[in-house]
Amino acid sequence: MRILVTGADGFVGRHLCALLRASGDEVVEAHGPRGEGVSSSALHFDVANEAAVKAAVAEAKPDGVIHLAGFSSVAKSHHNPSRVFAVNTMGVVNLLTALRENAPKTRVVLVGSGEVYGPVPVGTRATEDTPAIPLSPYAASKSAAELAGVQFHRSYGLEVMMARPFNHLGAGQDPTFVVPSFASQIRAIGLGTVDPVLRTGNLDAVRDFSHVRDVVEAYRLLLVKGEPGQAYNICSGEGRTIRELLEEMLLLAGVNARIELDPARLRPSDIPSLIGSPDKLRALGWSPKLTVTDALRDVLGPKVPGAARTQA
Numbered sequence: 001m002r003i004l005v006t007g008a009d010g011f012v013g014r015h016l017c018a019l020l021r022a023s024g025d026e027v028v029e030a031h032g033p034r035g036e037g038v039s040s041s042a043l044h045f046d047v048a049n050e051a052a053v054k055a056a057v058a059e060a061k062p063d064g065v066i067h068l069a070g071f072s073s074v075a076k077s078h079h080n081p082s083r084v085f086a087v088n089t090m091g092v093v094n095l096l097t098a099l100r101e102n103a104p105k106t107r108v109v110l111v112g113s114g115e116v117y118g119p120v121p122v123g124t125r126a127t128e129d130t131p132a133i134p135l136s137p138y139a140a141s142k143s144a145a146e147l148a149g150v151q152f153h154r155s156y157g158l159e160v161m162m163a164r165p166f167n168h169l170g171a172g173q174d175p176t177f178v179v180p181s182f183a184s185q186i187r188a189i190g191l192g193t194v195d196p197v198l199r200t201g202n203l204d205a206v207r208d209f210s211h212v213r214d215v216v217e218a219y220r221l222l223l224v225k226g227e228p229g230q231a232y233n234i235c236s237g238e239g240r241t242i243r244e245l246l247e248e249m250l251l252l253a254g255v256n257a258r259i260e261l262d263p264a265r266l267r268p269s270d271i272p273s274l275i276g277s278p279d280k281l282r283a284l285g286w287s288p289k290l291t292v293t294d295a296l297r298d299v300l301g302p303k304v305p306g307a308a309r310t311q312a
Contacts, residue, residue, distance in 0.1 A: 003007050003223070004060045006030040007097070008042060008244045012111075013285030017067060017218040023220065028060045030069065047091030050098075057098035058127035065108045067070045069093055070142075073176065074115060077138035089148065096152040096160070107159040109222050110149045113234060114166035114208065114276050115139040115310065121207075125277040128164070135271060153229040158177045161226035163219060166235035166276050169295035170212030181244055183299045190255045198250075198257040201265030203243035206273040208235040209289035211298075218286050225284045235276035236288060253303060 003020055008029035020027050029042035043060065045052035047069045070088045071077060077084045092110060099106050117126040118133030124189045134140040149160040173180045188194045218234045226232060250257060
């Protein structure tokens, strides 16, 4: 299958492209606008630019599309909502319009987020039928993008599937996200380059974590077997607090540190608990092969020499 992957140069995109090529697929990578000094055979465009998206789709002639490109930070989305909607919502409208005009038989996986559900009552799991109550511009923009996907499927017959990944971890994630931020601080503490103080945001939030390599397996499965017009959670079905992850990372790294709350790391609005049900995806044959501990090891990288001697 010839697959166009938007956002192919991002954290998840790199893992996805590696999987697709290993599976025998032909991959057309789409990156963001070409920056100064960037040389790449990939397509380069801004998904918010309608003309650029149409030209890229016409050139790619894909059999399938996995749409990852977007504004990905929940925390930062509060600072620039208009750009978030331009990229995450109008980017999807631009892509689906281009496919309708140039490649209407293409199967499409729109990558959204479990964040669309908002707070889920403690002790329960969100299913695909749980109403969306987004609490951030990021989540609202992803929910609106899904509505566009459903509309293009129902009105024009496009084969669009909506993926709702929950939190996922692995090597290469941007250090502005919580777990890579912990890893960066832990490495510095282990090397002795900073005081043994680890600064955090809210550690009591409960989230559903998966390994990124399991998540990209789900994307490929949905492209092949997903039912158009349907949404699918990609998650473990189990919740862990951010504090539990941090404590496991410190143990894995052999680092002791004092934990301090940094008010600058708190979000304007946060979700106390967000756990999903993976039953619908599992019915297609998906099951995770890796653990959260595997993912934490990948994020931490090689153990820091002498880390165990660090003192709180």
